[in-house]
Amino acid sequence: MTKSPRPTLKMIAELCGISRGTVDRVLNGRGRVKPEIARRVEEIAKALNYQPNTVAKSLATQRRDIKICAILHVQGNLFYDDVIKGMEKAAGEIKDFGISIAIKRGANFSVEAQLRNIDEAVSEGFKAIILIPMSDERIVSRINALAAEGIPVVYLTNFLDRTDYLCYVGCDYFKSGKMAAELFRLLAGDRARIGMISPPLTMQSIKLRFLGLKAAIETEYMGMTLVEVVEIPSDEDLAYSLTLDMLRKHPDIDCLFYATGGLVGGFRAVKDLGLYRKLKIVSVDLAKPIMEAINDGGILATICQEPEDQGYRAVRIAFERLVAHSSPKEKNFLIDPSIKIRQSF
Amino acid sequence: MTKSPRPTLKMIAELCGISRGTVDRVLNGRGRVKPEIARRVEEIAKALNYQPNTVAKSLATQRRDIKICAILHVQGNLFYDDVIKGMEKAAGEIKDFGISIAIKRGANFSVEAQLRNIDEAVSEGFKAIILIPMSDERIVSRINALAAEGIPVVYLTNFLDRTDYLCYVGCDYFKSGKMAAELFRLLAGDRARIGMISPPLTMQSIKLRFLGLKAAIETEYMGMTLVEVVEIPSDEDLAYSLTLDMLRKHPDIDCLFYATGGLVGGFRAVKDLGLYRKLKIVSVDLAKPIMEAINDGGILATICQEPEDQGYRAVRIAFERLVAHSSPKEKNFLIDPSIKIRQSF
DNA sequence: CTGAAAGCGCTTACAG
């Protein structure tokens, strides 16, 4: 949307009466330039509002293959497949810039595996890392070491306090908790009585969702009750017995917020109690049993976190950092949760 | 995600024992090459799976500014502001490719203005056009003429039959109609009685939404009734009187699908009848009165069409055509409708 | 500390 010819390195060099190499050194902080010259170059660059041409930049550096590493831990739902789909889409867009992306997968929720993957990525010369960080002290200090080595880190989905990172890309979990409250109001009325089944609240992101729901109930939906919150990992048998226990203990529960795996077991419990399609159930994400239950009327809505979009964004942000040395406008890139219902598919 | 060095024009030239210029002529169809040479070049290119480097391509053609024109007609809601926001985002990403984008706005729903804008764009040398086409014979033939001149057209939001276009980017309106049906089931039960207020059904896209709702009711929600459909433009006074008429005539209506502007007038009618917050109202898009009514509990949900995403996509598709000469994988790029509720904001 | 030159992978006059 500009008209006048965009300023180039060459123009600056001519205006300063020096060579392009020197201008390049100044503007890219490659050192060894006489201070007064450096100052002059910077002035002129600013006066012209010089913006380096990223296309030319990339072409010039094309010989060395710059690599981004995405480190994911495996999980048993469609989530990561979609994240990867988004990453691959972005990869296609940036490959002509001489930037490629590799994906490393570690064992499910293993801190050791994640540390190992990070070490590998560094020794293999990756220039940026995309990571779903485990909430662990060792990861925290490893991340900060990365920052010191000049390797930018983009967090995906989960967030780590007290670390030096480039950007966090993830769903607005707090909001998704609040949205669950509103959904229950729409489905069951102002006095909904909610049972929540959640993954362990140790992960920052998971906890935020719970806090969102809680905050909404305490401040805006005061007629509603959060009857009980049960934390379970995605284990079908545990899900069965814990869901059963909760519903037996609280026959007044009319809403279930199923924010984790273990849905097959959970549904067995709901059915055994004759509550299937009676309880208003809202879930999270899009695993296969969720899709089936939505079609079947067992789940009324699910709150998704747009995994494909997350994967795509994370790569684009790392890319822009690498190619234009630019940091994202927002330190936290929060993707809006989206509500899916039966006809959404 | 490839390993072996990517083939270049130069490699092909060397393998064929000819110059890069000639290879370029063959691969870009610039003509005047001896057939047997052309054949050989094409063979080798295919064998190597040669993909031109778009970054280099763009740098080479940077001297001439390639322009994309987006032709919108003004409308009184936030929709176009968001579309433009998305376009500007894409514009930022592609400016270093030497491609810029300009936006022309015509009078609201004026076929003449749209034709004029198209003519202007052509004579000003735009290389691609993004357009919200009016459903009109003159537009149809003008579009087809564009195609003949080699100017690709990307449709936004609305779609035109029997035309030669590059891609259609828009919301899946049929699906959004079906989603409305499911929302009413969730909000009012299996026997919901729905009144629909829609913009004139002449626009393809608007009609699809209506058809989606109708189809859902006829095939899946057979207990529900579509009591009446009233078509009104976004005129507050008309909206008032027509909404009033409809609700008086059909006191059994318990759901309102407000798929157009004129909401301020419409709400006045609803309030005058004492039905505010009693009727289950679902709307479409995100104008200001909609936001207010959602916060107020007057509207329970609104089905949005992600205008920013649409604008962004349209530009990227035009861009990819211009720079890589590639057509999008899908002729129709349907963006999923998204459901927004009170806590979504 | 600085400049001249070659190169990234393509396109484009120009000459023949």
Next chain:
DNA sequence: CTGAAAGCGCTTACAG
């Protein structure tokens, strides 16, 4: 019909 050369805007050894 074809090739040699210059150029797009940057980076990178290399020489001094």
